[in-house]
Amino acid sequence: MLTRLEATEKILAAKAQKNLTFTAIAAAVGRHPVWTTSALLGQATMTADEARKAGAILGLEPDVVAALQVIPTKGSVGKDVPVDPLIYRFHEITQVYGTTIKALIHEMFGDGIMSAIDFTMDIQKKEDPKGDRVIVTLDGKFLPYKKW
Amino acid sequence: MLTRLEATEKILAAKAQKNLTFTAIAAAVGRHPVWTTSALLGQATMTADEARKAGAILGLEPDVVAALQVIPTKGSVGKDVPVDPLIYRFHEITQVYGTTIKALIHEMFGDGIMSAIDFTMDIQKKEDPKGDRVIVTLDGKFLPYKKW
Amino acid sequence: MLTRLEATEKILAAKAQKNLTFTAIAAAVGRHPVWTTSALLGQATMTADEARKAGAILGLEPDVVAALQVIPTKGSVGKDVPVDPLIYRFHEITQVYGTTIKALIHEMFGDGIMSAIDFTMDIQKKEDPKGDRVIVTLDGKFLPYKKW
Amino acid sequence: MLTRLEATEKILAAKAQKNLTFTAIAAAVGRHPVWTTSALLGQATMTADEARKAGAILGLEPDVVAALQVIPTKGSVGKDVPVDPLIYRFHEITQVYGTTIKALIHEMFGDGIMSAIDFTMDIQKKEDPKGDRVIVTLDGKFLPYKKW
Amino acid sequence: MLTRLEATEKILAAKAQKNLTFTAIAAAVGRHPVWTTSALLGQATMTADEARKAGAILGLEPDVVAALQVIPTKGSVGKDVPVDPLIYRFHEITQVYGTTIKALIHEMFGDGIMSAIDFTMDIQKKEDPKGDRVIVTLDGKFLPYKKW
Amino acid sequence: MLTRLEATEKILAAKAQKNLTFTAIAAAVGRHPVWTTSALLGQATMTADEARKAGAILGLEPDVVAALQVIPTKGSVGKDVPVDPLIYRFHEITQVYGTTIKALIHEMFGDGIMSAIDFTMDIQKKEDPKGDRVIVTLDGKFLPYKKW
Amino acid sequence: MLTRLEATEKILAAKAQKNLTFTAIAAAVGRHPVWTTSALLGQATMTADEARKAGAILGLEPDVVAALQVIPTKGSVGKDVPVDPLIYRFHEITQVYGTTIKALIHEMFGDGIMSAIDFTMDIQKKEDPKGDRVIVTLDGKFLPYKKW
């Protein structure tokens, strides 16, 4: 049985060999590029149909297609504080703006959290003559703390 | 001289006593609520005019108004892995979706990062009968890696 | 303005002085002992009415009553690995049975998590001639991972 | 000699190939699904008879059957703070409610702990129109601190 | 209300001032010196009678006597790896002989643990012309892992 | 050349295949079971004669016999805080009783430590109708701090 | 598909076999030695043309040449605090002079940072009879904190 890590390596090799983008694979799978990429990188679970479509465009072996349907142990970053500069900047946003986010969500919604499970993310490119901008939209259900 | 931490405590006490929201203070300061909150919580630097306006609505002493104009040592979360559940969910998003974000930004922009400095954040409430949603928008300039 | 930590200290002192149990305070507040205790220990937020009742039975000053209504920064254990033997056993259960819990919840519910927010906990004593038993019941809503 | 980790991998592969649930294997072994799963995942020790039954339904080689009878080095989560969101929620419960649990067990039982050894766990699904719920019951013997 | 830490400081000051040994205090309390010392250092809970006797010999204020009866948050060493050389040697014994102890207890008793709760400890001096020896005896109930 | 880790694995495999106990091997080697086990697990150094005897009863290859005579890099527990429950209880004893042990050894012997080198350990089973007990005896030379 | 780590190993082997300096390879690639070295060590991304030139002088296989064009997960030092003395000294400079650098950049530029992305580095040897000196020049764009 293929581990999820081995499956990811085979998927990335196939993607490189076929010169496909994540966006193109997502279109074939019929899902948003962010979700599709997270599933291909071992952070989400595909249905049999989604995995079959991903396997078809990437030319994956059946064991890789099977691995995509196994619920993974999630967590893509090896260390608590990521070293890669792109990923670190998101860690920094949490470190610098964490109490700000907490204060404002509580002001707007009361005691509770933004779900990271009932959650979608979008990444867009906004062209700008002073330098294009990355727009990341996090959309999570507010979950109020239950009292009992 | 007041430390930034002491200034934050006095600001939160004044805000509680006057029963003000961060949104109301932001309107008085003339800045976005996210930025204003981050400045009041010791993560950004106000101009003399912004600090004066914040001081006026909150009834702050001159030393607090002065402290708001000092460039702070940033970082609002004490630990590398935050324990508070609301803030932890943002850490989890980086841990689970970190490689996805990296893959897609590189696919869309090439090698580089999303700036956390030339950066704005917005937090909105989207009403939804199945449960209101928190919409957090991160808007950062793409900085391509310089070659030399 | 009282910090939540200072409020907790004053509450515990009042509880000791009045020789009250958490169960008795919970009855006065009209909430379950687990939730009431967590609120008194700075991990949940009381309404004005709940705080007023807690203040009445404990004889708390108005600033403590006010502090109980402020949404706290949660996290009651100072270290990632708790040292106190009673609390450590719960850490050990997660360390030893973590993958078991994950495997079975996924088998019963699919990909998702048990919420720790839409969540209640109960603690009971089951008398047993071979030694009484502690029965802790965790009851959390299953949140399926959203696809998009 | 097979390590326990290698045995676990072979067991999971056999389970996937035979399309068996942990619940079905537990029925064949004659033990509760939680305990059986923990043994199959390398956290508990089977008797020769239990291991034989597990081997029969899963079609395991004798060395895997033998490995199931070796007392393992326990601990299923690699890091002190687990990253997988499902397992993390249980860590969060200990972090947020740890002092509450301690206060109430002491109030009900005196000084001592809930055993994690003389201990059973049950996981059930409670159907609920607002979203099914996960019910996890921890049942551990209270061990009073000995004085001498 | 006195914290346990403050109580310990007052106890040590009184012990120094009265020039008492832990052994003498233990005799007055009617308990073993190891247990009595651990209680005085904030790691165990005295009954009202024990605390009264400790208070009498040490000349403690009522609030210190009361603090000795509160169940403490246990853990006397601040860091995971202790720095003090005497305490470190015990950490080293666990690090070097940990797997040996595990192998032999399992060989003698089966799967389970030595309890650190239903547990007593003794420390003796054995005179020896080549250098006196410290004899530490750990006596803990064997707790077999429950199956269910 | 065999690493000590590889030697340990071969020794455990031979022990399992021959169905030998550590106690039986110790008898053949002519050493105490605790010391013999620690040497077989890579924490102590055998003489040529001891290694030959261990090799004879276990049927070890010459390279394993040679490896047993190489002074090892000691330390059997991978992490600072062990996760395995049996080993953790010994860590907990150091954490909870560390300052007690320090106080009493200093009271009995003055400033110095209990050696973990000029040191022996014994593990015995004490039968008890309320549950058998594990008796671990640590016997270390007291080393007074040298002054100069 | 070659991982970036495997590519680096093959590059260093080829460099050793051909007895080339990083400076010579940089001249062939047409880039500064610092940037070229960082790309060869897996910290920057080459264009097809740069990779082709590096491959030509080093005699690399096509899969290594391809790997040089893949955007890497950056971070060349395994630990947060590097152990190698040469690299540690740069860590020490940040630890000792970090607040000095912060104070002076803020004094000269206002609130913001020196970019590590829009950034170049140069390393020179300055001959000196009392001992040659290493001159490292860091040249990063100042990024002012955006307000919104």
Place this chain on the structure above:
Amino acid sequence: MLTRLEATEKILAAKAQKNLTFTAIAAAVGRHPVWTTSALLGQATMTADEARKAGAILGLEPDVVAALQVIPTKGSVGKDVPVDPLIYRFHEITQVYGTTIKALIHEMFGDGIMSAIDFTMDIQKKEDPKGDRVIVTLDGKFLPYKKW
């Protein structure tokens, strides 16, 4: 006696009150702004004359002037991985370019290190229409590893 930390706080308060820049204080002291700032922030040792001059321009009490002449325990950043974004970027440069710096210094100088003690640093502002640049120059003596 004033701790170095208390001295730093008094110096920063005096600097703020007198509205002085570090550059101006450095001119008064007769030293480079980087060195002077590091001394004022508790990372270097002033002579009596330098401390007297610093005291004169800042209007410091004699105990602060004395503290500036005490050799400090160095280290200005509390954590191994700094959180403040400006300081973090220097940590990131070490993490990303550490092996590059090591490879090139060894290529240019042989085995050894760049001293962080026989070391000077300069920080300059380079005006640039596309955004001003921070130029940090590190100038350390190369210390070859001694053989013996």
Place this chain on the structure above:
Amino acid sequence: MLTRLEATEKILAAKAQKNLTFTAIAAAVGRHPVWTTSALLGQATMTADEARKAGAILGLEPDVVAALQVIPTKGSVGKDVPVDPLIYRFHEITQVYGTTIKALIHEMFGDGIMSAIDFTMDIQKKEDPKGDRVIVTLDGKFLPYKKW
């Protein structure tokens, strides 16, 4: 009762006020400067006579003299990896030469350790026209591992 830390602060203040060196205090105490300094810094225990002499030359209050006779909790460096450059170099020596020291002591003495308790240290200045040298001599009893 004075804590050892408070005693150290008072001693350093007295030493500064009286303008004494550690060497001079050691001469008055009648002990080696290294040992005397370690005792004054809270790492060793003075006899009544030694403490009295130290108190006489430094003009210490009786409570400080008493504190010098209490066996301290040892460990003078707050962090596992020291940040101060002078102390770090000794950490680096252990990190770089640790396995070398181990290999050679084992080659010369067999399995065992160099005691850090039956241990003396000397620090000398060796004048050298190319730069004076620090000579640190560690002299510890070899303790062979006991077999049993």
Place this chain on the structure above:
Amino acid sequence: MLTRLEATEKILAAKAQKNLTFTAIAAAVGRHPVWTTSALLGQATMTADEARKAGAILGLEPDVVAALQVIPTKGSVGKDVPVDPLIYRFHEITQVYGTTIKALIHEMFGDGIMSAIDFTMDIQKKEDPKGDRVIVTLDGKFLPYKKW
């Protein structure tokens, strides 16, 4: 190309097979045993001539001889706090005597450090009827902090 780690393993195997001591190899290389051992264990760099001599006495393959001439990434101990008891004692000396060493070097030399680069170490056996002693001499150039 051989990694330095692989080279070390081959060297230790050859040393064991030829039954050579580090001292004997050092004599053949013409260097001090401490330096030679550190080079063989991957912590220093040999010249071609030194490596050739080491290769001759040990019978090493050319790739091992080549590896000995590559400047290594230094650091021989895997963890910040070493577990092996012999190496730990040196860590303990730094932890317990760190501030003492700092105080005395500063008293004798002023502000600066003892170099760990312009540095030699010697290890000797001093016979003593009460137990032989290990004498470790550290000899490092004093580097005064540069002012500028």
